[in-house]
Amino acid sequence: MPTVLLLGAGSDMAVAIARRFAAAQYDIQLAGRQAAALRPLQQDLQIRYGITATVHSFDATAYDTHADFLAALPVTPDITVCAFGYLGDQEQAQHDWQEASRILHANFTGAVSVLNVIANVYEAKKAGMIVGISSVAGERGRQSNYIYGSAKAGFTAYLSGLRNRLFRSGVHVMSVQPGFVNTRMTQHLTLPPLLTAQPEQVARVVFKAVQRKKNVLFVKWPWRYIMLIIKLIPEPIFKKLKL
Numbered sequence: 001m002p003t004v005l006l007l008g009a010g011s012d013m014a015v016a017i018a019r020r021f022a023a024a025q026y027d028i029q030l031a032g033r034q035a036a037a038l039r040p041l042q043q044d045l046q047i048r049y050g051i052t053a054t055v056h057s058f059d060a061t062a063y064d065t066h067a068d069f070l071a072a073l074p075v076t077p078d079i080t081v082c083a084f085g086y087l088g089d090q091e092q093a094q095h096d097w098q099e100a101s102r103i104l105h106a107n108f109t110g111a112v113s114v115l116n117v118i119a120n121v122y123e124a125k126k127a128g129m130i131v132g133i134s135s136v137a138g139e140r141g142r143q144s145n146y147i148y149g150s151a152k153a154g155f156t157a158y159l160s161g162l163r164n165r166l167f168r169s170g171v172h173v174m175s176v177q178p179g180f181v182n183t184r185m186t187q188h189l190t191l192p193p194l195l196t197a198q199p200e201q202v203a204r205v206v207f208k209a210v211q212r213k214k215n216v217l218f219v220k221w222p223w224r225y226i227m228l229i230i231k232l233i234p235e236p237i238f239k240k241l242k243l
Helices: 014-024 035-049 064-071 090-095 095-125 146-169 199-212 220-230
Strands: 005-006 029-034 055-056 079-082 129-133 171-177 216-218
Touching: 005 014, 014 029, 014 035, 014 079, 014 199, 029 035, 035 055, 055 064, 064 095, 079 095, 090 095, 090 146, 095 129, 095 146, 129 146, 129 199, 146 171, 171 199, 171 220, 199 216
Parallel strands: 005 029, 005 079, 029 055, 079 129, 129 171, 171 216
Antiparallel strands: none
16 A cells, blocks of 8 residues: 655645545655654545554754754655745844744755655655645745745745656655635735635646646646736736735
């Protein structure tokens, strides 16, 4: 039975993805900072779907622990989904380095650290798949969220390079651009319904894209064209916009 590792398993998207893969009879490894909080989900997955689910303590910013974390897993996962992230407060981050640092490390440095370890293991095995949840915010920096967006831009570029590197090893890397998603992280925002996905929708399309080994996935297709238009706006005009 194949195994999926969820990094940042407490997020709404990760929970929905875990349920979708468990329903297809994948074993699930749930990893997060608050491991105890993942126990109810672990039990529910096992009872509801009859699969093996395990819980593991994982801190994205504890870089020195990442190799030991992977080595301690009961089995090497076939698929790793990197789903952790931190939206943060843009205005606060402009004046408070601690907040800016949290945003950068949660969305970029921590992801690179742990995926470097996993990529090397997969490359040696010549098998495996990495799914990285990035963001359309990384497509072009905007005044409303450029610190978060810059971290996600770095993560998107990292995934692209990793995909290029691992292709000849038979390891696949998929980048996911969810767009707006109705989660606890965005509950304080007013989101346009037509461009906002539910976590269960993200899980469905991610599961299907994994089977098809897609390279880049936009959960809601209009985002691909919206971001293309935004990237084509000339800089002299773009810098005058309030985005």
